[in-house]
Amino acid sequence: MRRSGRYGSVRWFAVVSSATAPVLLIGGWILAAALQPAGFDSLRGTISALAGHNATDRWVMTVALLGVGVCHCVTALGLRPIATPARVMLAAGGIATVLVAAFPLPRSGSSGAHQLAATVAFGCLALWPALSRVSGSAPQPVPPALMRAATGVLVTLVVLFCVALAAGVLVGLAERVAAGAQSLWPLTTVLALHPRTRAALGLTRAAG
Template identity: 55%
Template sequence: MRSWALASSAVAPVALIGGWTLAARRQPGGFDSTVETISALAGHHAADRWLMTTALVCVGICHVLTALGLSPAAGPGRVALGAGGVATLLVAAFPLPVAGPAPAHAVSAGLAFAALSVWPALAWRRHLPVPATLRATVSCLAAVVLLALVAWFATSLGTGVRVGLAERVAAGAQAFWPLVVTVSLFVQGRPGSIRSWIASR
């Protein structure tokens, strides 16, 4: 694993959560994060929409960098993670309009949620000495949990109940899982000292 993949995977959840927290505070008059979506903070109608847009761009770039540096993971998983990052960039590129439908935004968000949910199930390794986070059972369980959270969000969109909360839980979990994987690889890569870890790189 490339050492910078650890940094990029750590920045992603910080940028996402920090972005939606700061952007929500900049909205006038009682913005409710449990009801309003993350996309609403980057939409054309939002105050200081550049805050959430910048956060989404940062998250997308981080996912792409993590995918490039996560060499112990299987190729299909890395491709899916990178695709999720690119789709996140497209979410930022196609913000919600002031009014009317937003098909490009909806498709981009759907692709991002799908790719960032399934990548763990495609990333596990059978033969290499990898930590539990890259073994079949844990990887597939992670994907199931992430998909379940996205399903909760999709159901909330239909009912209108706590849509913002469901989206933030799902998106936050998706942002954290690459960090969990890279940290586990980092720990496995230092059997006794920092020097041995650096030498293995």
């Protein structure tokens, strides 16, 4: 894979990890929800509830969350064309996702550790694209306006999830839309850095 920008090319394993993350997350919540007793509503029930101590076969969503977190860390390691602060924040979001699984919801009440981990995960995974600009005069690996727009969309989805959570309306749907979009953006970024994609968009010379 040819070099792109002063940080080099995106590594092959980032392609694998970024593609695996949304498969694990979305496939995990679909399978975990299917294993719950009749009456579980994915439009209202959260992803965390599927990994909580009250869930049936909670290991399914737990393993999925752990895998997603590891995938984000691996993707951050392989996104070499992206500025270091963005990669660090993506990795932080991955670590926080692992902690979401490590501190599940209890059988009753809430968990401060779980809420903190989920807040950090949502925040980091929404904000990292905005930090992707490479400093100095080096050509930008991806258009900064695109990455800022991505952060705007991801932050908006997180805010809508918070509103749904406060109102108690369609919490599960809002969370899945926000979390699903966050899991897909690393893959979108990796594909945008692929030489064939860049050539199709006319960015090959700028990245050279």
